[in-house]
Structure formats: C-alpha cells, structure tokens
Amino acid sequence: MIINVSLTLSSSNSVNELTGSPATVKNNKLYIDGGTQTFVSLKGSNQTGNITVGYNSVLIQVDLSKSWDWKTNISETYINKTGIANVISTPALSRGALYGGMDNDTNIYLYGGTTSYINTSDPAWQPPTSSRYSLFSYDTASGNVAQFNISGESPYRPSSGAYATAPDQGLAFYLGGEVNSGSSIETQILGDTNKFFLDGMIVIDTNTRTASNLSTTKVADGVPRTYASMQYIPGVGENGILVHLGGSDMNGNLLPLDSVDIFNINSLYNDTAGTWVSQATTGDIPISRVSGCVVMASAQDNSSHNIYMYGGRGSGNQYFDQVYVLSIPSFTWTKLYQGTSPRFAHTCHLVANRQMLTVGGIGNNPLTSGPCDYQTKGVNIFDLSTLQFRSVYNVNAPPYVVPAPIIAKIGGSGTGGSNITYPIAINELFNPTVTPPTPPPSPSSSKLSGGAIAGAVIGSILGVILLCAALWFFCFRRRRHYRDTEAEAVPVPPEKDFRPSSETKNFELVGQHGGTELGRGHIRRAEMEGNRAVEMWQQPVELPLQK
Secondary structure: OOOOHHHOOOOOEEEEEEEOOOEEEEOOEEEEEOOEEEEEEEEOOEEEEEEEEEEOOOEEEEEOOOOEEOOOOOOEEEEOOOOHHHOOOOOOOEOOEEEOOOOOOOEEEEEOOEOOOOOOOOOOOOOOOOOOEEEEEEEOOOOOEEEEEOOOOOOOOOEOOEEEEEOOOOEEEEEOOEEOOOOOHHHHHHOOOOOEEOOOEEEEEOOOOEEEEEOOOOOHHHOOOEOOEEEEEOOOOOOOEEEEEOOEOOOOOEOOOOEEEEEEHHHHHOOOOOEEEEEEOEEOOOOOOEOOEEEEEEOOOOOOEEEEEEOOEOOOOOEOOEEEEEEEOOOEEEEEEEOOOOOEOOEEEEEOOOEEEEEOEEOOOOOOOOOOOOOOOOEEEEEOOOOEEEOEEOOOOOOOOOOHHHHHHHOOEOOEOOOOOOOHHHHHHHOOOOOOOOOOOOHHHHOOOHHHHHHHHHHHHHHHHHHHHHHHHHHHHHHHHHHHHHHHOOOOOOOOOOOOOOOOOOOOOEEOOEEOOOOOOOOOOOOOEOOEOOOOOOOOOOOOOOO
16 A cells, blocks of 8 residues: 555555546656655555545655556555755655656656645645755755756746656646645745746756757747647657647636647757647547556557546536547547546556556545545556456557557557558658759750751761861962972071070069069959959858757
8 A cells, every 4th residue: 555654554445446546657657756655544444534634745656567457466665755965855745746757767857846835833834945946956866856947947946737757758748737725835925825936848868967948939829838748759750759739828728639739849849939820620529638648659660659637627516537649640430438436637658558547636635534545555457459447467468559449530450550641730840842853854855857867978078078188288388389489598697605604594484573473462362253363152150059
C-alpha cells in the first residue's frame, strides 16, 4: 500500500486517494512525486473514522521490470528526496510536471507545481519556496537532488499546464498554466481566490538544463489555457510533433475538442518562435473537458498514431469514465470505452507495448467524503487493444494492435494499413512543396535532319577548296614579283659591329616608373567594377544561431 513514510502512520491507516501527483516512467520504473493524498483508518478491510488530507513528500517508485497484480503483489519503494549533505530537497508540490529525460541520463526532472494550503497542520506540509528555482533534478542512481535557475526564461513557477516530453531529443515542454498563492513566496500575496494565467510554452533542454520561452499567440487564438493535455508523436516530420488539446480559458470556459493545435518541433531549429497550426477534428467528438490524461500508440506500420484520452471533468457536475481516441493523420475521434467510475487529476503512461498505466486521480466525490478509491494502490491498467481495465500489468504484453472500432473509422487492419493521409495544411507543414527546376531543352529538338547534315558537309569541302586556290594564286603572284625586281637591287653598305657596348641597355616593357608587373604600381587587381575589388556583400553578415 502507498503510505507516506513522513507521517509514520500505523498499519491501520491507508491511502484513500492520490491526486495532482506528477509521474514519469524511466528505465522500467514508474516514479510518482508530490501531490495531495487522503488517509483513512481501517479495521480489517472496513473504513473507520474520518478521512484526513495530507501530502506526499516522498518519491514513490514502482518496479515495471516484472509483471504484477496491484491487488496482490505490486512492488513499491519510497524514496526520501534529500540532496547532497541534506542541503537540497524538492518541495512537496502538486500539479507540476515530471520528465524522464534521455535514456542515457540517470536523472528525472521536476518542473513547476504549487503548494496546497488544504491542511497546513500536516507534518508533510511545506510553505512555498522562491520561484527562482522551478526546475529540480533527482539522480536515480546516486539519489542526489539538484536545482537550476531558469528564471530568466521562466520567471514564475507554473502549475496546471499541459506538458509532454521528447526523450529522444532531451526536450521537455510545458504550455500555459497558472500562478497562484502557492506558486512561490513572491505570489503568496495573491490570497486564496486570486490567480493569473500564463501564455507561452517553456522548452527545457534536459541535456544542458536550460530553458527557452516560446510565443503561443497562435494557440487557441492566443488565449492562455489551464488543465489541457499535450502529447508527443515521434516520426512525424523531421523531429516529431506536439498535439495540444482541450483545457480551460481564464474565464473558466472549457475549450471544444473539435479542433487541436499542432506544434512542429523541427521549427525549434529554424524559427525561434516555433510553428503552430490548428486542425479541425471529426468523428465522435468528445464533450469539452479538463484534467484528463493522454497516451499515444502507433500502428505497427506507423500508418496511424492513436492518442488515447481517459477521464476528466466537464462543466458543472460532469465527471467522465470514458476513453476516446484521436487518430492521426485522419484527425478522427472514436469513442472506445464507457464506465461508471469517473476519474480526473490523474496521469497515464504507455508501458510494455500496449498498456496504459494510470496513476492517482479523484472521482466525483469531495476529497474528505465519499467511499475510498477502489484503486487501493493508486495505479490501474487499461489494455489499449482489448479495451479492458484490469489490475494485472504484463511486462511481456504482445505488440499493439489497432482496435476494431478505430479500424471501422480509418480503415486498414490491426497492424496498420490505414491509407488516410494528412490534411493539406498539415502535409504542407511537414512536406513543403518544392518547385522543380525547368528542365533543359530536349536534345531531340536540336537534331538536324540527314539532308541538312549532308549539305553542311558539302559546303565545308567547297569552302576549303576555294581557300586553297586563293592562297596558291597569292603565292604565285609574289614569287613572280621578286623575279622581276632582282636585277635592280641596291648595293649593300659595309657591315657594322652590332655587339652590345657598355652604353647599350637591355629593356623590358617599361612604364613611367620603370619595370611593372601585373598588380603592382598603379595597376590594381579588380573584379566587376573598374579597378576596385568588389565582393557580393560589402559588410560581413553573421548567420542567426540555431536554437
């Protein structure tokens, strides 16, 4: 069972619900950090007494290297998050993001989050800290904690934003969110009811532990969002895409799911602002909702990428126990599952080929009332192919097979074969049209006919004959002239000595200042313009840095 070791509870206490806890999967382990949790007293398997609200101040680790049944034999470890010489420890935060980093990086990264004031007397409660350090790392090999100052690009510690990670590129993304009184020491003055919303998307490079802040004016018409979802899809375009869906605006209005926003990650390397495009969706479009979770599974031939959206809450008293899928590239919604146990404020993760691992969440009852969560270990499994919830995690699960309801919408088979292509606007984003150069004239258009070739040859021969005749006549006339004038020759004077004397000088082609070579004296090398050297650009130009 999940027990907050900082509370040193007896075995007669058990966790009721774990909500707002960021989680990530790395190297066959699930890590769960922070969040709010409730405890109940148990007598045997029966609940006794009131529900107590507390905080998760430890890092929970679940082994995914072997199969388990959360009802009988799940393995969970509790890690005290203390830094070097106990100097640094990560605060107990809710609604932040936990990233796994690259496979060869032993760290996981916590970004954002807020402090809850629901029970400040709880021993695990910690007051807000400075937002100067909104990025923390925990080394899963050494147990050390480090903190990083990225306040230049992320001046506030956000919470309730949409987040995703591209582990193959070492990039982590956090879009939108809010700042409230629990965000930091500086924002405590906001009180219980005031908050402000953030636009922009923070991009964290986990390799360098640096961040950049991108404009999101083209996302949802520039309206900041909270409680939305975002999913990374590799293999689309040169560096993959992000799909951003759902959420709520600053007035509490839920945004419809009849369109999604696409971010081209490759644009990070070509455009400092990044490139977003909006795309309409069709099919079984879900009711607007927030605080759900998403995972993605691709067909075996990558002909479709299917984003599974589970749970969430709607307007008023709407809570959902549903699974929908948005299939890409058709951007078609398909409803796959309807249950009777709603859940929101949870996370979900793709594990072992085709299983969605859900973590935490809350039902349609307030934290301090209602029955205990049936997921007594805080996790559950949904098979993305058979479309069934179950308590068993299978480390050797077979490959993902596209379910029949999706095939009915997009075609193909269980292994793929969907022939639906990307909409024109999206396809142009990843495969821009290149105008081919005009081909040279075909050699066949310049060929001469046989008669033309024969005429040219005969004409050339006649021309040579006439030229030879003219040369013979000219030479004959000159020889005859020399014979006629030979008898009247003038006597030759005596020879003089033409050997060089001491006053005789050897001369080369000279100018006013003596001997001159090309490029010396008054002669200057020149290109294009007179005697002035000219290059294409007059001033040096520095290329823009890539980000």
